Amino acid sequence: MKDIKILPKEFFLKRNVIEIAKDLLGKIVVTQLDGGYTSARIVETEAYDGATDKACHAFPNKLTRRTEVMFKEGGRSYVYLCYGIHHLFNIVTHEEGSAKAVLIRAVEPVKGIELMKARRKVENLRQLTNGPGKVAQALGISTLYNDETLYEENGLIYIGSEIDNVNFEINISTRIGVDYAEEDAMLPWRFYIKDNPYISKK
DNA sequence: CAGAGGATCCTCT
DNA sequence: GAGGATCCTCTGA
Numbered sequence: 334m335k336d337i338k339i340l341p342k343e344f345f346l347k348r349n350v351i352e353i354a355k356d357l358l359g360k361i362v363v364t365q366l367d368g369g370y371t372s373a374r375i376v377e378t379e380a381y382d383g384a385t386d387k388a389c390h391a392f393p394n395k396l397t398r399r400t401e402v403m404f405k406e407g408g409r410s411y412v413y414l415c416y417g418i419h420h421l422f423n424i425v426t427h428e429e430g431s432a433k434a435v436l437i438r439a440v441e442p443v444k445g446i447e448l449m450k451a452r453r454k455v456e457n458l459r460q461l462t463n464g465p466g467k468v469a470q471a472l473g474i475s476t477l478y479n480d481e482t483l484y485e486e487n488g489l490i491y492i493g494s495e496i497d498n499v500n501f502e503i504n505i506s507t508r509i510g511v512d513y514a515e516e517d518a519m520l521p522w523r524f525y526i527k528d529n530p531y532i533s534k535k
Numbered sequence: 536c537a538g539a540g541g542a543t544c545c546t547c548t
Numbered sequence: 549g550a551g552g553a554t555c556c557t558c559t560g561a
Contacts, residue, residue: 379542388542390557399557417555419543436542466543476556510542533543 337361337372337493342484344492345407350426350433354380355503355524357424357435361443361493366473367452371445373462373472375437377525377532379508381423383432386522388514391432402480403432410490412469412479419466420475424483424492438465438509438523440472441531448473464533502527509534 340360345353355378363372383391383403390413391400402411403425411423411434423434440462442449449461449471462471469475474490483492508523525532 381542390542395558397558413542414554414556416541416543416553418553421542423542438542464543508542513541 336496337363338496339486340484340492340494342406342408345424345426345484346428348426350380350382350435351522353424353426354378354435354522357437357492358503358524358526359495359499359501361495362437362440362472362490363493364472364474364490365487366478366489369445369448369473371448371472372443373440373449373468374443375439376441376529377437377439377523379436379438379524380522381434381436385517386514386520387517388508388511388520389432389434394432396432400432403434405429405480407433408482408484410474410478410481410483412474412476414476415466420469421465422469422472422474436465437468439463439525439529439531439533440468441529442471459530463531501529 357375357378360375381389383389391403406429407426409425411425415421423436425434427433453471462468481490504527505521506523511518
């Protein structure tokens with residue numbers, strides 16, 4: 334088992350959300366929820382920017398009850414219900430007052446795989462976490478865990494890096510499922526680990 | 536307070 | 549590849 338070092342709060346601040354979305358690739362999400370420990374390697378992310386990006390719920394810097402958490406200081410969760418069924422897990426970035434976040438679209442299961450299978454009611458490893466709704470379900474993340482800080486030891490959810498992180502190539506594409514965002518649907522703000530079997534789509 | 540629509544997933548064809 | 553599930557959020561009156 335590799336050691337995991339928790340990312341400090343600073344990781345989520347004072348940098349462009351694009352850079353953070355890229356840097357989150359290869360990092361480890363740990364959850365300690367519902368009496369179980371699960372961890373998974375992030376293999377696919379998307380950046381959202383409430384100031385300029387029509388695909389973002391907080392565009393154009395629109396403050397509502399739902400988007401409120403995105404305006405808070407980075408390093409916390411933004412979880413919302415999509416299509417009435419799926420809980421989607423995002424990581425808020427930047428300083429207080431700017432509404433930006435990174436959607437975790439796919440992960441590679443590391444620990445607690447049996448628990449993930451039970452939560453997903455799926456046996457096939459590749460089907461376990463290769464999509465944003467699946468990620469949240471497998472890790473036990475729901476809107477109950479909106480606005481949780483992500484950088485605390487023994488937190489419910491935290492993000493860590495492996496000591497001996499392997500190298501990988503990053504692929505870039507347009508984001509999935511945001512056709513309604515007109516020209517912003519063309520932004521190359523989706524990032525994923527090349528050839529990783531757990532990404533949601535080619 | 537009604538109506539519309541969605542950062543998805545699963546099933547069936 | 550198409551369509552349905554399902555419910556919360558936001559809008560406008």
